[in-house]
Amino acid sequence: LGVRVRWCGRRDRIDTSLASALTLVESLTSNNDVLSLTLCVDYGGRDELTDAARALAAEAAAGTIRPEDIGPADLARNMYAPGLPxxxxxxxxxxxxxxxxxxxxxxxxxxxxxxxxxxxxxxxxxxxxxxxxxxxxxxxxxxxxxxxxxxxxxxxxx
Incomplete structure (x- = not known):
């Protein structure tokens, strides 16, 4: 059913109107499954990895995950676009x-x-x-x- 559009990047650092438009496009195309188009807007790989590590550290501090149980799938689910192949x-x-x-x-x-x-x-x-x-x-x-x-x-x- 068409192209699924995804956004990969820092959502907190771009203009609100652009962020709203990207979020709307993601929502409108979320069920499409023919092709995936990922837009990298305000993206940096080191920032993404750092933010994912921070999220996992917060989970560990809250007691929802044990540090010794953290694996690649946990890091992947905290990326800017979880499930991105x-x-x-x-x-x-x-x-x-x-x-x-x-x-x-x-x-x-x-x-x-x-x-x-x-x-x-x-x-x-x-x-x-x-x-x-x-x-x-x-x-x-x-x-x-x-x-x-x-x-x-x-x-x-x-």
């Missing part, structure tokens, strides 16, 4: 080879493609090339146990 592919344009404090939690196992083309000029040909590169990679998700490599793309025809 991990990134599979990050395409960084303009020749930059860094993530620039962008979604560090969600990029943990992302495949990265660096393209020298400036953003305004990056088009369909660059996207296709990045997707081809991604499809040729074998994703391991940080596993330490050796096992069969799992290609990203479709299985070869028999």
């Amino acid at each position: 991990d990134v599979d592919l990050l395409i960084r344009t303009s020749g930059e080879q860094r993530i620039s404090n962008f979604l560090p939690w969600h990029l943990a196992y992302a495949e990265l493609v660096f393209d020298p083309t400036p953003w305004p000029d990056f088009g369909l040909a660059g996207l296709r090339e990045a997707l081809t590169t991604y499809a040729g990679r074998q994703r391991r998700f940080g596993g330490t146990i050796p096992g069969p490599a799992r290609p990203v793309g479709p299985a070869p025809a028999p």
